[in-house]
Amino acid sequence: MGKLVFPRAFLIAETKVDYAAMDHALLHLGVDGWASDGGTDADVLTEFAGKSCYMSFDKNLNLNLTKVGGRPNSAYIQDGIIGNKHGSVLEHSTVTFFLTNVSRVVTHELVRHRAGTAFSQTSGRYVRSNDVDMFLPKEIVAFPDAVSVFYRAMCEMEENIAELVEITGIEDMTDFGLKKRLTSAFRRIIGNGQANHLVMTANHRAWRHVIEMRTSVHAEEEIRYIMADVAGQLKERFPTIYADMTENADGEWVFAHSKV
Ligand SMILES: Cc1cc2nc3c(=O)[nH]c(=O)nc-3n(C[C@H](O)[C@H](O)[C@H](O)COP(=O)(O)OP(=O)(O)OC[C@H]3O[C@@H](n4cnc5c(N)ncnc54)[C@H](O)[C@@H]3O)c2cc1C
Structure with a gap:
């Protein structure tokens, strides 16, 4: 579950x-x-x-x-x-984060940052799980009936996967190539909200830009959450390079010198 x-x-x-x-x-x-x-x-x-x-x-x-x-x-x-x-x-120095339990909503947005970045993401083609973990946005929590819909969607996705596992008999297969192709097919009916993991490396110039863009109030809740986590750790670990970065009342991490 x-x-x-x-x-x-x-x-x-x-x-x-x-x-x-x-x-x-x-x-x-x-x-x-x-x-x-x-x-x-x-x-x-x-x-x-x-x-x-x-x-x-x-x-x-x-x-x-x-x-x-x-x-x-x-x-x-x-x-x-x-x-x-x-x-x-x-750009000469990079920092690597392992971002755990990030949805594919978040990873799809992060990989848009091309300059000075590198990514390695959990393979939806190789890695099969019967469980669909998910982040629940605050906007949804505010509506109890909407939470029920999210919960139902999670259960339905898992039930559908279980049915596909049963129909195809993938559990008993020894042909890894076929298992991989089937796993890849199964993921098509899992929503973008499925949690997975991402290794993200960026140089400090890129981190500053990504943090500014992705902790903005205009960005999505989950990406703001994880990038605020990154920003706080970078500020603590590299106080000089991020000395001009502060968190404002809206939870945005902003720079005195934007986009250097
Ligand atoms: C709030 C928000 C909403 C968004 N909504 C949408 C949307 O609706 N649809 C959508 O498709 N995308 C959307 N995006 C993604 C956005 O358009 C960018 O693709 C993404 O933020 C990557 O940032 P970047 O372009 O600065 O690229 P980065 O790769 O982070 O590059 C950093 C900087 O390097 C320079 N640079 C990088 N590549 C090049 C290049 N090839 N040529 C010249 N200069 C370059 C630019 O100055 C760029 O700003 C959204 C982003 C945010 C933050």
Whole structure:
């Protein structure tokens, strides 16, 4: 029997810096002892990439420079990179979330974000379940009779799947190819609301854009819920890169510097 579920985001991976290799590369250019006070590897890599543009690791690398340094990493990123909309520098670091119990309504909308993203979604062709888990929107909860319709739809979907399982005898099949084709056929009568899972990787420039678009009051309830979860975790883990991001009274995560 399927159940009502809430989506949840797990931060499972992020870009790491190889500090020895970074030092080695700088030494190759004659720079000894450059260091960043960035709090995360993403902060350091962003500063490194930004400084590589003007060769501002050391005064001797660019004859136009009269001084280098002087700004902490946080100011360099928020004022120098984000404030000036040099957002491409934020693309060097990525963060991966495992988004669990998200409906296909949500995943269909998320995969529209093409720039700087990567996705891997539960296969409706390979993975068969007799249960249809679902998120219940608040708009529906407000109407008890509508909740009954949702519940009935869930039960009917499961009954229909059970009938197809019975008719085809898929449980006893050993031909995995046929099982796969049948599973793929069965999913056609399951609604978009079915919960499944998605691994989503994006660079920080893309995350900022996706969060802004998908926590907007104009976005759908479930995608707002899961992207607010992502936004909160990113803000906590990367306080410098998301320093200009705040949650407003409407639950939108908004940026002082929109779409960098
Ligand atoms: C509230 C809401 C309602 C929506 N309603 C609908 C709807 O009714 N129907 C529908 O089809 N979609 C709808 N969408 C999806 C929307 O149109 C976009 O496809 C989706 O939000 C992806 O965002 P993006 O275009 O910024 O792309 P992303 O891939 O996130 O790209 C980020 C930015 O990179 C640039 N970029 C990316 N790709 C290109 C390119 N090929 N060429 C030039 N520049 C590029 C653009 O500046 C873009 O904004 C809706 C989205 C929201 C948030």
